[in-house]
Amino acid sequence: MSVAAWWRLLAESGWGYPHWPLGRFGKSLSHLEHTEVERARTTVGAFGVPNDVSVTLVAPTLMEHGNEVLINRYLESIATGQEMWCQLFSEPDAGSDLAGLRTLAKRDGDRWIINGSKVWTTGAHASRRAVLMARTDPNADRHAGISFFIIDMKQPGVSVSPLKDMTGDEEFNQVSLTNAEVDHQDIIGGLGEGWRVAMTMLQHERDADAVGHDGGGDVINQVDLNAPVGQVQRDQEKGGATSGFFYATGSVKDDVTFSLINQLASGEDPVLRESVIKAKIHRRVLDLNARRELHPSVGKLLNAALCRELRDLGFVSGPASQLADDDAIDEGHFLKSALFAAGMSIAGGTDEIQRNIIGERALGLPRESIPGSTTDHRET
Ligand SMILES: Cc1cc2nc3c(=O)[nH]c(=O)nc-3n(C[C@H](O)[C@H](O)[C@H](O)COP(=O)(O)OP(=O)(O)OC[C@H]3O[C@@H](n4cnc5c(N)ncnc54)[C@H](O)[C@@H]3O)c2cc1C
Numbered sequence: 001m002s003v004a005a006w007w008r009l010l011a012e013s014g015w016g017y018p019h020w021p022l023g024r025f026g027k028s029l030s031h032l033e034h035t036e037v038e039r040a041r042t043t044v045g046a047f048g049v050p051n052d053v054s055v056t057l058v059a060p061t062l063m064e065h066g067n068e069v070l071i072n073r074y075l076e077s078i079a080t081g082q083e084m085w086c087q088l089f090s091e092p093d094a095g096s097d098l099a100g101l102r103t104l105a106k107r108d109g110d111r112w113i114i115n116g117s118k119v120w121t122t123g124a125h126a127s128r129r130a131v132l133m134a135r136t137d138p139n140a141d142r143h144a145g146i147s148f149f150i151i152d153m154k155q156p157g158v159s160v161s162p163l164k165d166m167t168g169d170e171e172f173n174q175v176s177l178t179n180a181e182v183d184h185q186d187i188i189g190g191l192g193e194g195w196r197v198a199m200t201m202l203q204h205e206r207d208a209d210a211v212g213h214d215g216g217g218d219v220i221n222q223v224d225l226n227a228p229v230g231q232v233q234r235d236q237e238k239g240g241a242t243s244g245f246f247y248a249t250g251s252v253k254d255d256v257t258f259s260l261i262n263q264l265a266s267g268e269d270p271v272l273r274e275s276v277i278k279a280k281i282h283r284r285v286l287d288l289n290a291r292r293e294l295h296p297s298v299g300k301l302l303n304a305a306l307c308r309e310l311r312d313l314g315f316v317s318g319p320a321s322q323l324a325d326d327d328a329i330d331e332g333h334f335l336k337s338a339l340f341a342a343g344m345s346i347a348g349g350t351d352e353i354q355r356n357i358i359g360e361r362a363l364g365l366p367r368e369s370i371p372g373s374t375t376d377h378r379e380t
Contacts, residue, residue: 105134
């Protein structure tokens with residue numbers, strides 16, 4: 001069976017995304033039940049659903065803020081893994097301070113003409129579509145003047161340049177938008193409502209990070225949809241098409257990594273032993289968060305800390321962890337994800353921003369004042 005046929009079967013049965021609503025490729029199950037379904041699928045060695053931005057972030061945001069027309073237009077191709085999407089939020093001068101974004105959208109009849117520059121866009125080179133934050137009213141308050149578009153990446157006005165990270169992969173990109181076009185109907189959540197929609201998406205992003213086990217979801221990254229599913233699965237298990245980014249969230253926490261560090265716990269060094277125990281406690285807390293009961297920012301911070309702890313422990317566990325490719329015990333998955341671990345403290349909002357959110361939103365501390373700004377940062 002081809003990957004395309006398998007993903008369609010999973011989507012249409014409702015077992016691919018059991019936490020999505022009934023009638024929308026889901027079974028209205030809880031996050032905990034969804035995790036159990038993913039575990040069962042992993043246990044029998046079955047290939048998982050696509051695992052890119054379209055499935056994890058766009059679909060839930062679309063179902064929450066999109067109208068029926070948009071849901072009918074895009075949800076099926078997302079659920080069945082026909083298209084990869086990316087997220088055009090960050091700009092060279094607007095990362096944490098996302099509301100400072102300058103990409104401009106000007107209305108021209110039924111279309112919007114987009115000009116600006118985005119950066120750190122994961123997977124843009126392989127994406128068919130993107131969600132885009134752009135300023136539709138430059139005179140409005142900086143949060144109010146933003147809209148949330150769906151944009152076709154395969155058009156002349158969109159140019160994608162790769163950025164290499166230290167794993168050697170080129171998953172990041174700089175994206176230039178020069179008179180790129182968007183259909184007026186392709187606005188999620190209504191004109192000027194982009195900030196609200198973006199906050200929903202960022203919450204989903206942090207929630208997805210804040211669970212200990214990635215449940216065996218498989219990456220969509222440049223998968224050949226016509227290839228036999230068994231062959232693609234074997235290639236991915238060998239590390240073939242996989243990049244550091246897609247492994248950092250799951251693999252650095254996986255059983256190979258724990259087997260590398262377990263020996264440290266039984267050694268003589270009390271500091272290493274304590275560090276292993278601490279990492280195991282963090283892993284356990286994240287596993288227990290399958291119900292998504294932790295504040296997303298707390299879970300995200302914990303996940304980023306765990307990635308760093310396991311990276312450091314893995315590196316001191318011996319030469320096995322430092323070998324790459326075929327020489328490594330796990331074809332280099334650990335090394336790649338360890339090199340990428342620092343990125344987990346930046347992607348989806350930095351650790352510092354998460355601490356601000358927890359302080360201001362959960363603990364009721366006074367709001368931070370930002371020089372030159374009367375409003376607040378990315379994660380309002
Ligand atoms: C792995 C990865 C994947 C990514 N994928 C995407 C993607 O697909 N799409 C996308 O749009 N973006 C993506 N990004 C970009 C990411 O969202 C930004 O890098 C992030 O929001 C930080 O913005 P910045 O890099 O501009 O840093 P800055 O905002 O310039 O921050 C620099 C430093 O200042 C600190 N800082 C900033 N403001 C405050 C404050 N108010 N209080 C305390 N400290 C503060 C930050 O914590 C950081 O340490 C990705 C990043 C990574 C690492």
